[in-house]
Amino acid sequence: MAGAPVAAMVDGMNLNHDDHDTVVRTHQLTKRYGDRLAADQVSLTVRRGEVYGFLGPNGAGKTTTLRMILGLVRPTSGSAFVLGKRAGTAQVNARVGALVEGPGFYPYLSGRDNLRVMARYRGLPETVVDEALVRVDLGSRGGDKFKSYSLGMKQRLGVASALMGDPDLVVLDEPTNGLDPAGMVDMRRLIVDLARGGQTVLLSSHLLDEVQEICDRVGVINNGVLLKESTVSELRGGASLTVRGEPVDRALAVAMGVAGDDGVHLDGDRMLIDLTPDRAPELVRELVAGGVQVHEVGSVERTLEEVFFEMTRNELETTR
């Protein structure tokens, strides 16, 4: 039989990718639209039980990559595996809940009826509908028509749909879009709860503080290229010290003696020193011994925002 070896080979590939701890694995996933590369050889890995943040500015390639992971868009090249199987197959999608690029529902149906339709598609009992509505705080508005919902309510209905049936992987594309501040807090809490309950969440966002707050690991994407993939703390690179002392020139000289010439940056009358906080006593001793009056010692961490802009700036300089 001509097809048997091919089938065996595909099964073999599936097994190779069926690492129990890996929920999503893409390999050089690429999507080209004409001359434009929307996603350029994106290789990312989402592990079981984590909240993975897919971070990038608008138009960076986040949604295109998510669409390929869900099988909505066919990759130009590369591959994507979800839950150990080729992405987008019926078997996989039955175990994935998704909200991609805005909620798509029937405007003439109520929120509840929209979820009933999707529950029928998923082969789920209709009891899951009300549970999902309550979970996103739409229990009292479930009977209203979808077209009468505010942007935030539509977004929450989209998340409710993605949660029905407790899927192994929840893919949320910009889930806090259109939500008011209280709604954003609730949504972030919900996402963290999902991960605590054992579900894996892959979320895309252009909101750095959101990703910093709730994600375990982050993939940074810009212009279709995955620039970096690591934990949030790795990406931020740990804390450094700040010191304010006088006279400034003497303080600078002493600090450079401890942290090296490139390890000290002056910000007004404050020095930013590339030393971990556990070396603060040593630095203070040297400063005092050097005749510096130390007014203030502290530690700061780089925000994800600073890291992100640094990375995208570097990329821009490299391409020039």
Place this chain on the structure above:
Amino acid sequence: MSATTKATTVEASTMTSGIASTKAELLRLRKWPAVWITIGAWMALTTMFGYLFNYLSYKTGDTSFSNEGETAGSLLADVLPANVPSVLLQGMPMFGGALMLVLGALVAGNGYGWGTWKTVFTQGPARPSVLAGSLSALTAFVVATVLATLVLCLGLSLLVAAVESQHVVWPAVSDLGTSLGAGFLVMETWALIGFLIGTLARGPALSVGLGLVWTLVVENLLRGVGQLLGPVETFTKFLPGTGGGSLVGSIVGTGGPDPTPGVLDVLGGGQASALLLGYLLLTPVLAGWLITRRDVA
């Protein structure tokens, strides 16, 4: 798992997904006002052109464009129960088909603008199962429409018979069965063509607009041109309007002083049925090919 067991499991899973998709589509179509408005428009047209105008002409002695040249006796006979198999069918080649095309185009096309196909395609069932479910639900509405038309025609003709104190002569069951079957073929063909062009255009506006222009104008113009040019005449014999019109024409007849618009005698009943069956097979295959291959935005 052996290859046979695996294949059986996949088939069972596809069947389950198809049934789940049909149930989902039935729910959303049942609650969609546009579906009921479209079907209601067809019922209103059947009432007006099948019964109301003829009956008013009979009562007033005036004739209109829809019954010019008919005698009072034949006008009354047209609206009595014995003529139900003809009245049921005569509006389908033109109005009924056009409205079913609109229905099919709405069912397929609106989902692209609303983003609902995107949501549905991430729910689990494979795209062919979703397509099968959507077409099954659409077909259920076509069947219901044809049956409801029969009930409407019987009801109105019985009402006329009662008002005019006419003896009720029931149509032959075989004639009713033939009309129902032919009516379903014509209406389903147009509904599936509507679904296909709704899928092609990925929206309702363009597909409804172009579909109606084709159904109501272009096919008739081509048949006119076909009288002058042989190749065009051959081409028109394969058009869905020719198939639908000829099938209805083979049952209700095309002679008489007042031919019904859209009812033709270009093909025989068998040929016309075969042509429509060809469309019923071809349109889902083409729609399936498009739906499974295309990216969904």
